[in-house]
Amino acid sequence: MATKRKTKAKSARNPGKKTAPTRTVKATRKPAKKSARRAPRKRAARQPNRAAKQTAPAAIPTKRSRRADGSADNGVDVAALLAAREALTAAPAGAKFKWRATCDWLNGTHARSAVDGFFGLGGEQAHRKRYAFESDHPEVFASEDNGATPVEMVLCGLAGCLTAGVASVAQRRNVQLHSVKATLEGSMDLQGILGIDGDVRNGFDDIVVSFEIDADASRDDIEAIVAQSQKRSAVYDIITNPTNVAVVVK
Amino acid sequence: MTVRVATSRTARDDVPVVIVGAGHSGLAMSAMLAERGVEHVLFERGEVANAWRTERWDSLRLLTPNWQNTLPGYRYDGADPDGYMTVPEVVDFIAAYAERIAAPVRTRTSVKSVKPEDAGFRVTTAAESIRCSAVVLANGACAIPSVPAFGSSLPASIVQVTPREYRNPGMLPDGGVLVVGASATGLQLADEIHRSGRSVTLAVGEHVRMPRVYRGADVYRWLDVLGLLDQRFDEVDDLVRARRVPSPQLIGTPERATLDLNALTANGVVLVGRLATIRDGKALFSGGLRNNCAMADLKLGRLLDAIDGWIAAHGRDNEFDEPVRFERTRVDAAPALSLDLTGGSIRSVVWATGYRPDYHWLDVPAAFDQKGRLQHDGGVVAAPGLYALGLTFLRRRKSSFIHGATDDARDLADHLCGRLGASRRKSGR
Numbered sequence: 157m158a159t160k161r162k163t164k165a166k167s168a169r170n171p172g173k174k175t176a177p178t179r180t181v182k183a184t185r186k187p188a189k190k191s192a193r194r195a196p197r198k199r200a201a202r203q204p205n206r207a208a209k210q211t212a213p214a215a216i217p218t219k220r221s222r223r224a225d226g227s228a229d230n231g232v233d234v235a236a237l238l239a240a241r242e243a244l245t246a247a248p249a250g251a252k253f254k255w256r257a258t259c260d261w262l263n264g265t266h267a268r269s270a271v272d273g274f275f276g277l278g279g280e281q282a283h284r285k286r287y288a289f290e291s292d293h294p295e296v297f298a299s300e301d302n303g304a305t306p307v308e309m310v311l312c313g314l315a316g317c318l319t320a321g322v323a324s325v326a327q328r329r330n331v332q333l334h335s336v337k338a339t340l341e342g343s344m345d346l347q348g349i350l351g352i353d354g355d356v357r358n359g360f361d362d363i364v365v366s367f368e369i370d371a372d373a374s375r376d377d378i379e380a381i382v383a384q385s386q387k388r389s390a391v392y393d394i395i396t397n398p399t400n401v402a403v404v405v406k
Numbered sequence: 407m408t409v410r411v412a413t414s415r416t417a418r419d420d421v422p423v424v425i426v427g428a429g430h431s432g433l434a435m436s437a438m439l440a441e442r443g444v445e446h447v448l449f450e451r452g453e454v455a456n457a458w459r460t461e462r463w464d465s466l467r468l469l470t471p472n473w474q475n476t477l478p479g480y481r482y483d484g485a486d487p488d489g490y491m492t493v494p495e496v497v498d499f500i501a502a503y504a505e506r507i508a509a510p511v512r513t514r515t516s517v518k519s520v521k522p523e524d525a526g527f528r529v530t531t532a533a534e535s536i537r538c539s540a541v542v543l544a545n546g547a548c549a550i551p552s553v554p555a556f557g558s559s560l561p562a563s564i565v566q567v568t569p570r571e572y573r574n575p576g577m578l579p580d581g582g583v584l585v586v587g588a589s590a591t592g593l594q595l596a597d598e599i600h601r602s603g604r605s606v607t608l609a610v611g612e613h614v615r616m617p618r619v620y621r622g623a624d625v626y627r628w629l630d631v632l633g634l635l636d637q638r639f640d641e642v643d644d645l646v647r648a649r650r651v652p653s654p655q656l657i658g659t660p661e662r663a664t665l666d667l668n669a670l671t672a673n674g675v676v677l678v679g680r681l682a683t684i685r686d687g688k689a690l691f692s693g694g695l696r697n698n699c700a701m702a703d704l705k706l707g708r709l710l711d712a713i714d715g716w717i718a719a720h721g722r723d724n725e726f727d728e729p730v731r732f733e734r735t736r737v738d739a740a741p742a743l744s745l746d747l748t749g750g751s752i753r754s755v756v757w758a759t760g761y762r763p764d765y766h767w768l769d770v771p772a773a774f775d776q777k778g779r780l781q782h783d784g785g786v787v788a789a790p791g792l793y794a795l796g797l798t799f800l801r802r803r804k805s806s807f808i809h810g811a812t813d814d815a816r817d818l819a820d821h822l823c824g825r826l827g828a829s830r831r832k833s834g835r
Contacts, residue, residue, distance in 0.1 A: 386697040396693035397682045
């Protein structure tokens with residue numbers, strides 16, 4: 157079924173749906189203040205000994221703007237990513253990575269997971285520092301709620317992956333992002349994990365990710381960036397496709 | 407302009423050039439070599455246009471309209487330039503061309519092996535062994551159906567068919583059918599199998615959505631006008647990706663109908679995500695169907711915008727129908743993630759998962775990359791003296807189309823002649 161279009165201008169800029177979560181804003185912002193703001197952040201990132209700076213969560217940038225030459229600046233080094241792609245095309249062995257995590261039981265449902273090293277580019281690699289994550293169950297499950305539930309951590313992984321993808325794809329397409337906010341909701345029927353109904357699965361029935369994006373781009377372009385981010389997302393693939401999992405006891 | 411090369415063969419060659427395959431690509435190359443005075447022979451395992459005679463389903467028609475189907479110095483001159491040829495018509499079209507150019511085809515002659523020999527090749531058939539300086543691989547991009555490795559995990563009770571053997575729905579058992587793949591082939595087969603009274607589930611991965619007709623003209627007219635079909639392999643941003651783009655969801659019918667996923671689901675075909683694997687007798691599908699449909703819808707929107715832009719820029723709005731936009735692909739809120747293949751509801755699986763060329767007889771290691779794929783730069787294969795034709799986006803987006811053969815064959819014939827000339831100069835002839 158086809159719908160008639162009234163005018164060309166309308167279709168290009170205003171494709172119709174008004175209820176959707178993304179926003180389109182055309183804005184030009186002053187590039188001058190940009191470098192002054194970014195420089196100290198970069199220095200902080202390179203000095204792992206400054207514990208105070210490290211533990212403070214990175215501030216959500218309220219305003220981002222294009223570089224002086226008019227190119228988008230989302231803080232993604234696309235040139236490096238493209239160079240890596242070329243290098244790993246030539247040397248496919250370097251593209252084989254192993255991601256690792258450890259997890260220590262603390263008490264009850266409370267556990268602490270951590271990531272530190274990983275394997276890639278033909279050798280052992282390390283994060284800038286060790287990152288730890290507390291997981292627990294909430295008080296409504298008669299637990300102490302010392303951290304996120306593991307299923308919420310899955311949502312965080314999906315959100316982080318898709319958002320990183322949005323920034324990278326936008327950078328590659330020279331689209332300036334001003335703000336990106338993802339809101340995730342996973343539906344689950346506890347009759348599965350509680351073993352009440354064998355027909356109910358343990359995991360999510362479905363996951364809805366809603367992006368609110370303020371960027372120098374049309375709605376269609378923003379949707380295309382979000383679509384491409386899904387296409388290239390590792391966590392999206394992990395969640396939408398089956399993965400072999402081996403759990404062994406040493 | 408063409409450069410004539412001396413017709414004499416080198417001292418060592420039985421014939422300077424061997425072309426493997428007498429389909430439209432091999433014949434286009436034959437015409438180009440003849441024009442340049444280069445002696446050659448075509449080895450054809452069956453008859454001219456063999457794959458069209460033996461490996462296509464009954465209802466198939468070309469996706470390109472008749473006016474678009476050209477070969478060097480040859481075009482459709484029938485009564486229906488906007489129609490789409492049936493398979494017998496394609497066979498006649500190509501066979502008539504072979505006769506017209508008096509191509510030196512040896513039919514019923516399968517090439518058993520091609521091996522490097524000095525600076526050339528030795529080509530062996532059942533009947534003879536020939537030394538030549540150059541070999542042109544024109545034996546077709548659609549030779550071996552690409553079936554995923556997990557296809558072997560299907561329960562034995564399920565009948566498996568590839569488009570190479572498929573002829574019509576009557577050859578499938580009664581009962582449900584899982585069609586895997588939603589490019590032109592998958593959509594066409596899903597449609598006719600569903601019309602035969604079988605329930606059809608269609609597994610949909612990445613796909614390219616196009617209307618048959620837009621603003622009154624065939625979509626291939628627009629791709630042609632926009633220059634997309636002539637886009638060159640050394641112009642595109644990401645050639646690897648461009649070569650992976652599946653064939654658009656199109657069908658050639660006398661009614662010039664659009665066949666898209668919405669048309670299928672309106673008739674009762676059930677959509678599921680890409681088939682991820684078979685496990686414990688169950689087909690498991692990706693949960694990413696929605697995004698694959700969204701990507702195709704957005705890409706379609708960009709194409710239609712480009713067409714509208716072209717029409718407006720040329721001030722020709724009043725020559726064409728009003729612009730329209732098509733309904734977004736309808737996807738169920740919760741498409742099935744698995745399908746039991748042992749319970750009897752599904753009796754057969756159709757693998758519309760693409761094809762790859764067959765080079766098993768090509769005993770030239772330098773021609774292949776580490777994954778065993780032909781390694782070539784716009785058809786100039788990594789092993790000097792070897793050329794390929796007819797592959798997806800070989801030199802241009804139209805390379806795998808019938809009308810794409812002319813420009814590619816011309817370019818590669820020039821390259822080949824340059825090489826023959828150089829080797830002749832080197833050997834002092």
